[in-house]
Amino acid sequence: MKVVAFKRELQGTGASRRLRISGQTPGIVYGGAEGPLNISLDHNALYHALKKEVFHSSILDLEIDGKTQQVLLRDFQMHAFKQLVLHADFQRVDANTKLHKKVALHFINADVSPAVKLHGATISHVMSELDVSCVAGDLPEFVNVDLANIDVGHSIHVSDLALPKGVTAITHGKKLTIATASVPAGHVSAEATAAAPAADAKPAAKGKK
Numbered sequence: 001m002k003v004v005a006f007k008r009e010l011q012g013t014g015a016s017r018r019l020r021i022s023g024q025t026p027g028i029v030y031g032g033a034e035g036p037l038n039i040s041l042d043h044n045a046l047y048h049a050l051k052k053e054v055f056h057s058s059i060l061d062l063e064i065d066g067k068t069q070q071v072l073l074r075d076f077q078m079h080a081f082k083q084l085v086l087h088a089d090f091q092r093v094d095a096n097t098k099l100h101k102k103v104a105l106h107f108i109n110a111d112v113s114p115a116v117k118l119h120g121a122t123i124s125h126v127m128s129e130l131d132v133s134c135v136a137g138d139l140p141e142f143v144n145v146d147l148a149n150i151d152v153g154h155s156i157h158v159s160d161l162a163l164p165k166g167v168t169a170i171t172h173g174k175k176l177t178i179a180t181a182s183v184p185a186g187h188v189s190a191e192a193t194a195a196a197p198a199a200d201a202k203p204a205a206k207g208k209k
Contacts, residue, residue, distance in 0.1 A: 001054065002061045003046075003071075005029075005039040016087075025085045029062065029071060032092035039064060039090075047085050050076065057103045057141050062090060070094060072101065072136065095137030100170060102129045103140055105178065109148035115181035119152045127178045130158065131170040138166035145178055155180045 008019070008026060016026045025043045030036040049055045055073060062071045071090040079086055093099065105128055115121035130143055143161060150156060158169045158176040169176075 001049065001052075001058060002063060002068075003041065003049070004063045005041045007064060008038040008040045011038060020084070020086070025088060027088035027090065029064075029069075029090045029092060032069075032094075034092065037064070041088065043085060046088060047083065050085065053104050054141055057101065057139065059093060059136055059139065060090070070136075072099070072139075093136040095135065097136040098133070099136055099139070100131060100133050101139060102131050104129050104142040105145050106142045107145045107147055107179065109146055110150075113147050113149065113181070114151040115147075115154070119183055121152045121181045121183045123147060123150065123179055123181050125179050127176065130161075130178075132163070132167050133170055134167040138164065140164045140167060143167075147179060150179065150181045152181050152183055 005027065008015075019026050019040055020043070023043050024040040025046050027039045027041055028036055029039055059070050059072060061068050070093055072093050073088065074091045075089040077086040077088075078084065091099075105125075107123070107125060110116055110123050113123070115123060132140075132143075140163075143163065145156060145161065147156065155177050156179045158171055158178060161169065161178070163169060
């Protein structure tokens with residue numbers, strides 16, 4: 001994705017407020033061989049870009065004064081109750097930059113799992129994103145969590161994931177749970193429902209002679 005920004009000369013609370021009133025968002029670019037650079041970005045373009053998952057976990061082409069550099073979105077601040085982006089931070093990277101980044105988890109195949117098909121279970125998503133370590137060139141847009149084999153009472157852990165080559169999950173030695181399957185209270189499984197008529201059937205009364 002391409003992001004267009006402009007050098008920002010004026011700094012301070014007052015300057016930032018005037019920028020926001022004019023439809024701009026203050027930001028900063030740091031890292032790499034160059035020093036930190038204050039920038040401004042079009043607020044509406046940035047606001048809509050932040051709604052896209054790929055914007056948070058992909059290398060971005062940041063254009064400043066006609067020159068393009070590769071960056072990652074590192075942080076952003078939103079207004080407490082207004083739809084207003086207050087500030088955005090970007091880090092300069094190249095394909096070999098080692099980094100830690102959170103990526104989104106995509107849950108797939110829940111509908112074909114034994115937990116759902118046979119028992120009508122609910123699969124709870126304990127985590128929605130995963131902290132990973134890799135070089136910038138290997139950074140995945142998202143990580144799939146395959147729920148095809150999960151059954152009632154079982155869980156999916158970070159150690160069960162098939163991570164892309166070069167990507168390592170950061171767990172700090174903990175066995176992190178990603179998803180669990182359980183049957184809601186009072187819910188009857190498909191197997192139990194099918195067996196119920198046979199169990200409840202009464203033998204026919206014998207006729208009198």
